Every structure is written in C-alpha cells, then in structure tokens.
Amino acid sequence: MTHIVKRKGHLQEFDDRKIYGSVYAACLASHTDEEMAEATANLVTKEVKQWMGDKNQVTSHEIFNKVTDELEHLNKEAAFMYKTHRDLS
Numbered sequence: 001m002t003h004i005v006k007r008k009g010h011l012q013e014f015d016d017r018k019i020y021g022s023v024y025a026a027c028l029a030s031h032t033d034e035e036m037a038e039a040t041a042n043l044v045t046k047e048v049k050q051w052m053g054d055k056n057q058v059t060s061h062e063i064f065n066k067v068t069d070e071l072e073h074l075n076k077e078a079a080f081m082y083k084t085h086r087d088l089s
Contacts, residue, residue, distance in 0.1 A: 002052055005059045014052070019067060020045045022082065029085070030077035040078065044070045 002014040020041045027037035047070045052058055071079035 002055055003057050004063065005057055007060055011057070014058075016045050016049055019048055019063070023067065023071065023078070026071070026078040026082035026085070027075060029081040030075065032075060032078060036075075037078075040071070040074050043074065 003011040004014055006012055023044045024037050024041040027040050028034070032040065044067055048063060048066050051066055068079055068083055071082055
C-alpha cells in the first residue's frame with residue numbers, strides 16, 4: 001500500500017479516485033465533453049498508478065507533477081486548469 005506525504009508532512013493512504021476526480025473536473029472546466037473527460041481521467045489515473053508501482057511513499061508534489069505531465073500530453077487546457085486550481089478542491 002502506498003502512502004502520500006502531504007504538503008504539511010502527514011501521511012495519507014493513496015486514493016486513485018482523488019486523481020480521477022481532479023482530472024475529470026479539470027477536463028470539464030476546460031470545456032471537454034464528459035466522454036473525453038472520463039477517458040482522460042481514466043488514462044491519467046492508470047499512468048500515475050503504473051508510475052507509482054510498488055513505492056511505499058510518494059509526495060503529493062510528485063503526484064501533482066506526474067498528473068500535470070500526463071495531462072500536458074493529452075489536453076493542454078485541462079492541464080492548465082489542473083495546475084492553477086489545485087487548491088480549490
């Protein structure tokens with residue numbers, strides 16, 4: 001099981017639904033249709049989980065960077081929304 005080291009230093013169990021939700025919301029905010037938003041969120045979530053592999057801990061900042069990198073390849077507008085609205089959720 002992987003734990004996330006949050007910005008304030010505490011640990012939280014990894015929950016891929018949080019990545020899916022934030023990517024999906026960023027896609028919708030960038031006027032991506034729901035079907036494409038779902039596909040993008042699924043793909044980014046899958047890529048992040050593969051990248052994490054069997055690591056015991058990763059930082060929230062590392063996850064943020066990985067999600068941003070993946071989104072940049074798939075939907076630059078959604079990547080912008082994700083990067084600039086990270087503190088709204």
